[in-house]
Amino acid sequence: MFKFLKKKLSESINIITSAEKKTRTRKTRIPKKKAQEEKSIVKKIIKKATTKRISEEEINTFLENLELTFLENNVAYEVVQKISYDLREELIGREIKRARSKEKIKELIKEVVSSVLLEASEKELINEIKKFKPFIILFVGINGSGKTTTLAKLAYYLKKKGFSCVASASDTFRAASIEQLEIHSKKVGFKVIKHNYGSDAAAVAFDAVKHAQAKGIDVVLIDTAGRQHSNKNLMNELEKIKRVIKPHVTIFVGDSLAGNDVVIQAQEFNNLIGFDYTILTKADVDEKGGAILSASYVTKKPILFLGTGQEYRDLSSFKKEMIIKKLLE
């Protein structure tokens, strides 16, 4: 993941640092006559030799390259604009020590990218789960984004933390969705509450909550049918589940391979339904990584986990340092 973006970013950084190298020889040459001048001037000369104000032209070329690199890697346009604007603010009129210029620019990019990435606190979520019994989590997203798999992974994760789970088969729409959830439930070890296909998704969730209350189960995980935000009926169904069940947390599950599209989906789901966290799946096959940056910035909702494979254990904590490291080092 990120290999391509990493290579491109270092090429962009090289443009600015090599432009600097060209001027270095010229600027460091100290005229013979002035070498005897008083100390303060010598100090000034030394300062001139070690620092350099980057010209506006150099900044423009650098930022253009950087913008292109981000755009090529599925980072949404408004995110690119934000990163570019912040970097320009940081770079203009700034004296950067020559010896450290490459490092310094990397640091600045890291700072700006870091401000865009919102990281959720797993600890906080666990503390919240402890406050309510049962704690209710609703999964939403478009078709095939990885909702059901992620639900099973989260059940596996929660089980390891000592919480019991029950799943609501509220995808009553897609053929075989209930059987798929049941297969996961057998492997991970949680019960599934189900009705027939075509029945009311909110009613299934209601029964799952009742079951959890009766059996003292800690967490209810509600699986839902994948839907495009333009599908009014299915969006109304989600809205009904939210209204009737009042989940403590709604998680938007997005496919990071969808690139820029996932940003639009996240925005629409956020506007129409509202959610608290994002989980981006298929990060193991996502070479570009732009969706992760963009979804976080556009929705202003923190990323809770990344799906990093097809095994139940492949649910990785989202640590922005890790992403930035992969991106820039």
Ligand SMILES: Nc1nc2c(ncn2[C@@H]2O[C@H](COP(=O)(O)OP(=O)(O)OP(=O)(O)O)[C@@H](O)[C@H]2O)c(=O)[nH]1
């Ligand atoms: N490589 C990889 N594959 C994943 C990941 N998460 C989910 N998948 C795969 O993506 C496919 C779709 O996953 P589902 O969990 O069925 O997706 P869904 O959102 O429930 O789909 P619908 O119910 O049809 O809307 C499956 O083949 C999963 O194995 C992941 O993190 N990495």
Ligand SMILES: [Mg+2]
């Ligand atoms: Mg599903």
